Amino acid sequence: MKHPHGLTQQILIAMVLAIILGAGAQLLLGLNPWVDEVLDEWLVGGLFFIVGKIFVATLKLLVVPLVLVSLVCGAASLGSGKQLGRLGGKTVGLYLFTTAVAISLAMGFALLFEPGVGANLSSTAQVSINQGSSFAQVMVDIFPSNPIAAMAEGKMLQIIVFALLLGMAVNHSGKPGERIRQNFEDWNVVVLNLVTMLMKLAPYGVFALLFTLFARQGLSAIEELSVYFATVVLVLLLQALLVYPGLLSVLGRLNPMTFLFKMRAVQLFAFSTASSNATLPVTMKNAEQRLGVDNRVASFSLPLGATLNMDGTAIMQGVATVFIAQAYGIDLSAVDLLTVIATATLASIGTAGVPGVGLVMLSMVLTQVGLPVEGIALIIGVDRLLDMMRTAVNVTGDAAVSCVVAKSEKQLDERVFNDRNIQLSDDVAATTEVK
């Protein structure tokens, strides 16, 4: 049964309404105590707060079961370890490549537009940013000593490692392995259907999240930082509309317009939640059911991407580093610029895609090139909105790489990819067909 409006349209309508009404509500705040109470306490701090939180929780609750189940299925049907190695190599290689392109573009444009020249340094914002862990620690932390703890804490890379090992063992266990595999395949169907069910909440959740944001946070902060803001947005658009389409058509020989068309719903989820992790169930479902990426590739590359590949975040870091250097009147040498590229690319490996984590990564980059970490206070005012936009780019990058890798591994169903009529919300039946 088709719904008169697909889920994407419903979310889009919810988003536009929320932005208009939320911005309108912001203008009304402070005019009358009664209006303030209704808007601030009952709606923004009450009803919409609850709906928004529940929406994000329902998405997050799916992440661990989905990644585990789906990746065990994927790894169990991958065949040889060699195949997995090749898949891993291609995926990680492309992730690093797209991130390096993103940050290079970002710094190029930032050096051109000079957003930090003449910036006002008297920001009063407080920063308390945790420093990230060392690279060695990040590497060690990838391996779980207790898979249940890893799942309880949602440590994505540890879950990935555990699921891969389990999947490989299933693959080598003869008849018992076959039974377990079948069992996981069944679970996969059930969990994907749960995603479908909970996604129906999306229009309400998106409305609540965005209304709250726009009612609370005016757009005034953007004015002072307009050049910084515009530079980040411009490079985000270039990455989404030129770099990924280029990658898809040159390396994947796939139609980038179809890809972007089918990514809209995922991007809206990412924009509203500002979290690649919370969006992961939607990204995976979309990739498998609408982009035609086989479970073997999607279940591996997308969870990895949500943690490892944050091109939008890298873009913010590139522009922000140049901005802060200019604001403090510090010259960055060519070596510094290369250090920024390397650090920003590597920093993303150990940090999960959750709201605001980009600033933690930025503090690592700033420390690496000797810039004051307090500089983050200058840009924090517009970070939430940029976080939403860069998260949309992050998930687009994950899906683009997944499609290209799937195509090169002959794991992409091009009939599905090219069929623009497949809807995200109406395909419960499709998930019951185990491949």
Ligand code: ASP
């Ligand atoms: N919110 C981003 C994500 O989840 C990370 C960040 O840039 O802060 O992908």
